[in-house]
Amino acid sequence: MASQAVIFDIGNVLIRWQPEAYYDRVIGPSRREAFFTETDILEMHLGIDAGAPFEETIVAHAKRHPAWHDEIMMWHDDWNALASPAIDHSVRLLAALKRRKVPVFTLTNFGAENFPISQDHYEFLKTFDRYYVSGDLKMIKPDANIYAHVESDCGLAPEALLFADDRQENIDAAAARGWKTHHFMDPQGWADRLIAEGLLEKDDAT
Structure with missing residues (x-):
């Protein structure tokens, strides 16, 4: 047919869609590796893809990982640079x-x-x-x-x-x-x- x-x-x-590349530019590869490992940021994002609210989910994740608060909030605040x-x-x-x-x-x-x-x-x-x-x-x-x-x-x-x-x-x-x-x-x-x-x-x- x-x-x-x-x-x-x-x-x-x-x-x-390569968020690792964005963070490599912004915070450097070694710090990015630690960030992704310690925060499980990709699992957070999978929840958003499945229907969880965008801003609320990211803010809550940042609160759970205060040492990475600013980096996590970039996922929201700089979204169009992240997905580009x-x-x-x-x-x-x-x-x-x-x-x-x-x-x-x-x-x-x-x-x-x-x-x-x-x-x-x-x-x-x-x-x-x-x-x-x-x-x-x-x-x-x-x-x-x-x-x-x-x-x-x-x-x-x-x-x-x-x-x-x-x-x-x-x-x-x-x-x-x-x-x-x-x-x-x-x-x-x-x-x-x-x-x-x-x-x-x-x-x-x-």
Whole structure:
């Protein structure tokens, strides 16, 4: 079956998501390593992706780790520097699909409250035809329920969906349901896949 909709993950597909790189710049690699280890900051963030409130969760985490209070609050106060920069080639591919009237969705592990902050910073995040944001849905990839929700909501057969994500476990969960998948490694590989699927021409995919 031909692909009838393209589904983008956001982190490391449309926007770079490497918070370690941000903290390496701000506080240095050795201090960043200690910070991540002692505060379990990534586990905190997973809770936000799953639906916990953005500011409240970060403030509470900072109170639990007073020695790292300022560094933890950067997760909130400097969010758009943390989740950056845009991956320009991927953004152009999104725009090209829109020009060709291909339905484009996002399925992303992203907090309900910080996603609008990123949308205000990156206009292209406002251009999807359908939004499946884990923090809103209170479900997180690779939980099978979030993929089932996408299928039910959009009304398309699993084999009509083409999904790009940078995490193998998320791809595997989608593929198990019959979705077409692309393990995103770089924008050129994704461009090549969109051309191969007949969704873009080579000139559109640069």
